[in-house]
Amino acid sequence: MTFLVLLRLLVGLTAPGAVKAVDNPNDQGSAINVTWDAPEGESAAISGYRIYRSTSPDSGFALVGTQPASRLEYMDNDVRDGVPYYYAVEDCSPTDSARSAVTGPAVSRPQWFSSVRLNILVMLVVICAIFLIYINRARRGAKMYIRKIAGLDAIDDALGRATEMGKPILFSFGLGVITDIVVIAALPLLRRIAKKSAEYSTRLLVPNSDPIVMSAAQETVKEAYTEMGRPDFYNADNVNFLTSDQFGYAAGVDGIILREKPGAIFWLGYFYAESLIMAETGHSVGAIQLAGTTEITQLPFFVAACDYTMIGEEIYAASCYLRPEPIMLGTLKGEDFIRFWLIVLTTAVVALGTVDAVVGHKVHVLSSVFERIVTWVTLAY
Amino acid sequence: MKLWELLASVDRRILYLLLSLAVALPLILKPKITVRVSDPVRSAFETVDQLPAGSVVMISIDFDPSSAPEVNPMLVALLRHAFRKDLKVMVMGHLALGLPLAEIALNQVAPEMGKVYGKDYVNLGYRPGYTALMVGIGRELRDYFNTDYKGVPIDSFEFMRRVHTYRDVGLLVSLAHGAVADAWIQFAGGRYNQPIIVGCTGVNAPNLYQYLHSGQIKGLIGGLQGASEYETLIQKPGSATLGMPAQSAAHGLIILLLIIGNVGYLLSRRKAKK
Amino acid sequence: MLKRNVPLIIVFFTSVILIIAFFIPHRPFGDLESRFLNWYAIVAGFTLLLGLDSLARHHLIQVFRRRPGWPYSLLLVLSLAATVTLGLYSWFKYRSPFDLRAPFMWLIYTPMIIPLQSTMFATLAFFIVSAAYRAFRIRNFAATLLLVAACLVMIGNVPLGGTIWRGIVSLVHAVAPSLDPARLDRMEAFAAIKDWLMSTPQAAASRGINIGLSLGGMAMSLRIILGIERTYMS
Numbered sequence: 001m002t003f004l005v006l007l008r009l010l011v012g013l014t015a016p017g018a019v020k021a022v023d024n025p026n027d028q029g030s031a032i033n034v035t036w037d038a039p040e041g042e043s044a045a046i047s048g049y050r051i052y053r054s055t056s057p058d059s060g061f062a063l064v065g066t067q068p069a070s071r072l073e074y075m076d077n078d079v080r081d082g083v084p085y086y087y088a089v090e091d092c093s094p095t096d097s098a099r100s101a102v103t104g105p106a107v108s109r110p111q112w113f114s115s116v117r118l119n120i121l122v123m124l125v126v127i128c129a130i131f132l133i134y135i136n137r138a139r140r141g142a143k144m145y146i147r148k149i150a151g152l153d154a155i156d157d158a159l160g161r162a163t164e165m166g167k168p169i170l171f172s173f174g175l176g177v178i179t180d181i182v183v184i185a186a187l188p189l190l191r192r193i194a195k196k197s198a199e200y201s202t203r204l205l206v207p208n209s210d211p212i213v214m215s216a217a218q219e220t221v222k223e224a225y226t227e228m229g230r231p232d233f234y235n236a237d238n239v240n241f242l243t244s245d246q247f248g249y250a251a252g253v254d255g256i257i258l259r260e261k262p263g264a265i266f267w268l269g270y271f272y273a274e275s276l277i278m279a280e281t282g283h284s285v286g287a288i289q290l291a292g293t294t295e296i297t298q299l300p301f302f303v304a305a306c307d308y309t310m311i312g313e314e315i316y317a318a319s320c321y322l323r324p325e326p327i328m329l330g331t332l333k334g335e336d337f338i339r340f341w342l343i344v345l346t347t348a349v350v351a352l353g354t355v356d357a358v359v360g361h362k363v364h365v366l367s368s369v370f371e372r373i374v375t376w377v378t379l380a381y
Numbered sequence: 382m383k384l385w386e387l388l389a390s391v392d393r394r395i396l397y398l399l400l401s402l403a404v405a406l407p408l409i410l411k412p413k414i415t416v417r418v419s420d421p422v423r424s425a426f427e428t429v430d431q432l433p434a435g436s437v438v439m440i441s442i443d444f445d446p447s448s449a450p451e452v453n454p455m456l457v458a459l460l461r462h463a464f465r466k467d468l469k470v471m472v473m474g475h476l477a478l479g480l481p482l483a484e485i486a487l488n489q490v491a492p493e494m495g496k497v498y499g500k501d502y503v504n505l506g507y508r509p510g511y512t513a514l515m516v517g518i519g520r521e522l523r524d525y526f527n528t529d530y531k532g533v534p535i536d537s538f539e540f541m542r543r544v545h546t547y548r549d550v551g552l553l554v555s556l557a558h559g560a561v562a563d564a565w566i567q568f569a570g571g572r573y574n575q576p577i578i579v580g581c582t583g584v585n586a587p588n589l590y591q592y593l594h595s596g597q598i599k600g601l602i603g604g605l606q607g608a609s610e611y612e613t614l615i616q617k618p619g620s621a622t623l624g625m626p627a628q629s630a631a632h633g634l635i636i637l638l639l640i641i642g643n644v645g646y647l648l649s650r651r652k653a654k655k
Numbered sequence: 656m657l658k659r660n661v662p663l664i665i666v667f668f669t670s671v672i673l674i675i676a677f678f679i680p681h682r683p684f685g686d687l688e689s690r691f692l693n694w695y696a697i698v699a700g701f702t703l704l705l706g707l708d709s710l711a712r713h714h715l716i717q718v719f720r721r722r723p724g725w726p727y728s729l730l731l732v733l734s735l736a737a738t739v740t741l742g743l744y745s746w747f748k749y750r751s752p753f754d755l756r757a758p759f760m761w762l763i764y765t766p767m768i769i770p771l772q773s774t775m776f777a778t779l780a781f782f783i784v785s786a787a788y789r790a791f792r793i794r795n796f797a798a799t800l801l802l803v804a805a806c807l808v809m810i811g812n813v814p815l816g817g818t819i820w821r822g823i824v825s826l827v828h829a830v831a832p833s834l835d836p837a838r839l840d841r842m843e844a845f846a847a848i849k850d851w852l853m854s855t856p857q858a859a860a861s862r863g864i865n866i867g868l869s870l871g872g873m874a875m876s877l878r879i880i881l882g883i884e885r886t887y888m889s
């Protein structure tokens with residue numbers, strides 16, 4: 001290696017090869033991508049690259065950027081759309097440099113469509129179309145069956161039990177913020193629980209970790225009480241903000257549980273590691289607990305500590321149960337349809353890939369089809 | 382109370398006491414253990430190891446003091462590895478309370494390795510924005526990080542002058558205790574093909590295996606065990622390796638309690654049937 | 656009617672524009688997503704003030720009206736004031752509250768925040784023990800499978816698994832000396848089983864649930880965009 005370096009010092013560096021400058025695709029313009037190959041056998045001698053640019057192929061080249069020896073591409077973001085540019089790349093060592101031939105013209109332009117996202121667009125259109133078809137069918141009176149969710153049926157039992165014991169009810173969204181879909185899905189459940197608590201005159205406590213969620217919860221509970229003719233029953237102190245801090249919130253909720261000893265606790269929202277701390281504390285005071293979250297890592301803890309757990313998107317389906325309107329049921333059935341075909345297609349593609357691997361990629365058609373499908377699905381990646 | 386009823390319903394306070402002893406005694410006695418390195422951690426190590434000298438590593442501090450005992454040893458081990466390989470380190474984060482941990486770790490490791498602030502590493506600090514920031518860095522880093530955490534312009538640091546977007550970053554390391562790693566994978570990895578390795582708490586690790594197997598992340602360091610494996614690979618045992626005997630004892634105790642509980646439960650069921 | 660319809664119109668048009676912008680890099684669409692995300696971050700920052708107001712007001716009322724637990728409320732208010740004061744002082748003196756010399760760091764962060772938060776996380780271990788002891792009972796086949804898998808993962812995840820395996824290898828070698836103990840040792844059976852459980856069935860189940868969640872999220876998002884789901888507006 002040292003001999004080669006010495007030899008290079010004597011004969012001089014070779015310029016980078018295959019220099020290309022092209023418009024950066026799928027962007028809003030003002031970017032040209034310059035790539036090159038390192039000269040063979042000289043990687044040890046090169047300390048870096050310099051990239052030169054001009055609007056004329058013969059003169060006026062100015063240095064626009066540098067790259068370390070390990071990088072063989074440069075993104076020039078300082079260009080104007082529609083203007084042709086010419087590039088040359090120079091490799092350099094402490095004592096020598098060699099510039100490539102000029103390449104170009106490269107013209108930067110903005111694109112109107114991001115072609116790498118074509119697969120997402122197609123899937124989005126298909127999925128939305130299926131949802132809309134099912135919503136339309138539901139509107140026209142098609143009968144749609146959905147199975148029972150055990151957790152939802154248990155809500156009334158839990159509320160009844162808390163009322164009999166003379167204990168309050170606790171509802172927690174966890175660390176969810178209003179942009180979390182699971183929090184939006186949990187709001188109808190809060191409304192239902194609030195209405196029942198007004199009916200039974202059982203106190204409802206809703207400690208929150210987010211100020212906006214707190215506002216939404218306050219409005220939901222207030223409206224529910226008003227609908228039941230009990231606006232006087234609402235107490236803003238019961239629907240309050242604790243803290244946004246994860247374990248501060250857990251400590252606060254634990255304190256409420258140990259002091260108030262609720263008879264029923266609903267964990268419906270977004271939870272992280274604090275979930276088991278709160279659920280175990282709830283168990284220790286003998287509360288009946290119902291949980292639902294989309295955070296997969298916390299589901300096992302809720303399954304272990306709670307009496308009922310809604311797994312995954314069952315909590316999304318909950319709002320369809322509470323308002324069994326055709327439109328709501330339509331989206332649920334649409335989901336099922338898509339899920340079925342996803343299973344079928346995934347199984348088919350996996351089988352294809354497995355057979356291709358088993359035959360050692362010797363059947364060209366199989367390999368080609370499998371590669372195309374995988375490439376197309378993962379295009380944006 | 383009969384024996385099997387006792388076995389099936391041990392008071393939780395006794396369980397907690399046993400766990401305290403199981404964790405405390407190994408920490409006091411410090412037995413020697415051998416740490417076996419798993420493939421996900423080895424992949425993470427090799428990804429860092431294969432970076433050429435001078436490459437920029439962006440470390441996103443997405444954890445806070447609650448998960449510091451698990452994730453901080455990973456940060457220290459990664460910094461040691463990166464400095465040993467003469468990589469340039471850029472630290473930033475989405476959790477305001479997590480950045481001081483990075484500052485503490487940098488002040489611990491950098492002087493040891495003879496590294497200088499501004500020349501070998503910078504701390505860009507905390508910026509709000511979350512996914513906006515992740516998308517924005519793909520266009521221009523300076524849209525969000527014009528200065529470091531003390532307000533010094535980042536262009537006054539030599540190696541930062543050439544860092545504008547993800548293309549100029551050799552590797553992104555997300556040290557996360559929640560869903561931030563998923564967001565990095567979706568935005569930085571999905572849109573900009575940024576190579577990523579993730580260090581996370583043991584609770585989150587199962588959720589990230591799917592990304593590892595699909596190639597969306599290059600390595601995964603999960604929990605205290607993962608941190609101790611990384612320390613083993615860099616041959617510098619730290620707090621994670623010290624904690625492994627305690628974790629082993631705790632796991633052993635839990636398994637023992639499960640067996641005892643189930644023996645009591647099965648005996649109770651049999652007696653009840655009779 | 657305006658109170659109901661204006662938010663629905665805003666939601667609909669914003670969603671459609673952002674979905675279109677995702678596919679169109681050309682100005683002005685390309686920047687829209689970032690712009691909206693930035694606006695959200697700014698608005699979210701101001702909501703912290705909302706939370707601060709709710710918190711401070713609630714606890715000040717507790718203190719002034721001497722309600723049960725008022726000393727804790729007083730402690731909270733004083734802690735809040737101290738943190739803000741020290742944070743601002745550290746900012747002005749050291750240009751960052753996170754400078755290691757800053758009083759915020761050595762008075763609040765290092766001696767209080769780090770130990771308190773770490774301790775709360777650590778209590779999870781105790782709760783896991785009591786929950787696991789209570790819940791992991793051999794009630795049926797699925798519960799038994801869960802118990803066995805949990806034990807194998809716990810054993811394989813720590814060096815204890817290696818120690819136990821080496822013990823088993825020694826026993827096997829004592830019974831069948833023809834088997835090569837070094838080769839058996841290298842198998843690291845518990846770690847290998849744990850790796851397989853995490854990489855294959857666990858990852859498959861995670862993927863399945865994640866796909867389901869994504870579909871559910873899409874359905875929910877569509878309902879919100881079309882104005883079918885309106886509970887967030889209450």
